[in-house]
Amino acid sequence: MELAAHAPLLSALVTIIALIFYFYTVIRVGGARGQYKIAAPAITGHPVFERTYRVQMNTLEHLVIFVPSLWIATTYFARVGWLAPALGVIWIVGRILYMQGYIADPNKRGTGFLIASLAELALMIIAVIGIVMAWSASA
């Protein structure tokens, strides 16, 4: 079976890996809460805690774009089936670099953010192309 025919399976796998990574950023906030003694519901009190929290929030803020874009691209941009899940892998790599950069130093969050954002934009673009192509084909 060709790789392209596996596109939905690959996207399902990429989605779960993205969710597990995001789950990890959530757990890390819990850990930082203990380490820097920030009792809930406070979300401020120590720079490293605040950065860890921002990493989780920012991952959340982009995850909600990523997952629907990935699936619309996977569903409608079927010509190059591996492209959507491949962009999904790039997104995950970018988000990991963003996390590592930001927690080390807020000024180091740019590279990972850029990589993930470009993958996100590319997914939205191929999703739109796929929708237009599907529309034309059915018109």
Add this chain to the structure above:
Amino acid sequence: MELAAHAPLLSALVTIIALIFYFYTVIRVGGARGQYKIAAPAITGHPVFERTYRVQMNTLEHLVIFVPSLWIATTYFARVGWLAPALGVIWIVGRILYMQGYIADPNKRGTGFLIASLAELALMIIAVIGIVMAWSASA
């Protein structure tokens, strides 16, 4: 081909437009961060920055209801196929009005919020009706 038969394509398009709008609210926070000199990870410091941030957060908070409701309604409420994506368009219009109102003045956020919330509720209601109808049909 009838418009109703295009329902999933229309909902895919509405989803991508909603994601692009949400992406725009994210970018606007970045812009306000620069304009009002609020260095990350701070999320307070200037009223307009705080409102811009709240617009993004509130859009996020409702986007996670909107996308699954839209798709469950699109999948199961198939009798009037254009209704779910049409409610999706209303949701987007409401969210744009909410953004413009809130950034101008927190007291002006009501109208857009109401429009978007009613569209959201209507999507949840037709989703439930669609599920019940599909259940009855298969029982």
Add this chain to the structure above:
Amino acid sequence: MELAAHAPLLSALVTIIALIFYFYTVIRVGGARGQYKIAAPAITGHPVFERTYRVQMNTLEHLVIFVPSLWIATTYFARVGWLAPALGVIWIVGRILYMQGYIADPNKRGTGFLIASLAELALMIIAVIGIVMAWSASA
């Protein structure tokens, strides 16, 4: 018709119930804003308001893991079709207990959080198992 064959319908219903519950946590923040006189865009000012806000945020933070995991598990872990929606019901129960516990006392948020997190993890695990099984079957 067997219950397992209804799995997508059950998961659709569970999703809508989870969204309605989350919508309720959003409304509760609005109510607490009025009750404790916290004018938007502030998100601090009274402990009970802050807890109510954290409940909504935490529900949001986990909803974005829950919905995609539920659907990937429902789609690919088809052997025991009722398992994914059943875990979804447990997740909702856990989130309700978490809300009630947290608003009463931040130290009482643990039990509900644990129940929901275990259901979430179980959904991610059966999703991965389902993907691997589908991959093996198609290879």
